[in-house]
Amino acid sequence: MKTVLVVGGSKGIGKAIVDKLKNTCNIIIMSRSKVDISDNVTQYSLDVLADDLPDIEKIDGLVYCPGSINLKSLTRLKIEDFQNDFNINVLGAVKVIKKYEKSLINNQASVVLFSTVATKLGMPFHASIAVSKAGVEGLAKSLAAEYATKIRFNVIAPTVTDTPLAARLLRNDKQKETMKERHPLKDYLDPKEVAALANYLLSDESKSISGQVFPIDAGIISLKL
Numbered sequence: 001m002k003t004v005l006v007v008g009g010s011k012g013i014g015k016a017i018v019d020k021l022k023n024t025c026n027i028i029i030m031s032r033s034k035v036d037i038s039d040n041v042t043q044y045s046l047d048v049l050a051d052d053l054p055d056i057e058k059i060d061g062l063v064y065c066p067g068s069i070n071l072k073s074l075t076r077l078k079i080e081d082f083q084n085d086f087n088i089n090v091l092g093a094v095k096v097i098k099k100y101e102k103s104l105i106n107n108q109a110s111v112v113l114f115s116t117v118a119t120k121l122g123m124p125f126h127a128s129i130a131v132s133k134a135g136v137e138g139l140a141k142s143l144a145a146e147y148a149t150k151i152r153f154n155v156i157a158p159t160v161t162d163t164p165l166a167a168r169l170l171r172n173d174k175q176k177e178t179m180k181e182r183h184p185l186k187d188y189l190d191p192k193e194v195a196a197l198a199n200y201l202l203s204d205e206s207k208s209i210s211g212q213v214f215p216i217d218a219g220i221i222s223l224k225l
Helices: 012-021 079-099 101-106 127-145 166-167 173-182 191-203
Strands: 003-007 027-030 041-045 061-064 110-114 152-158 210-218
Touching: 003 012, 003 079, 003 110, 012 027, 012 079, 012 191, 061 079, 061 191, 079 127, 110 127, 110 191, 127 152, 127 210, 166 173, 191 210
Parallel strands: 003 027, 003 061, 027 041, 061 110, 110 152, 152 210
Antiparallel strands: none
């Protein structure tokens, strides 16, 4: 049975990935929030950016889920906002990958990171998050080349997803309908849809895929109706 480390697996997309995998994989969750533990789900309660990471010998898959939705005009954004978003999205992922590099190589692991449609589609008030997520995409492509034949790196770039992180964008029925209408497929995402793609990228069925960014976007990037 494969062992998959999910960083940020207590809520939203991370929790959906854990729920998708927990019956077929051993899951290790790193998060600050408590999660339900079962026979093949364990947790390290920690802050990835601030705390020392534990030693883990076997990792077949790594999913780095922490993210941010810091939507402000450039006038209101402070340098600290850019720094915080970059720390959460990029440097946290770098810290985890460097810590478990040997284990990832030994098990020819698959790494799944997360970006956003805002790196491809210019959106107002997305400067800070778009910058940091573009960094995630650059990191994944560079490492996919550096570790080719040893570790696979891919990125999922979702549009708005019904998670606690996006709650203020989907506060009421009117906002939900407006968000649906913005997308050509007339919907936003359920976390289970994103988890299904992550599951595929972690599996041996995707063994020939690395260095790719996969939009899951209800058509908002490529379709104009």
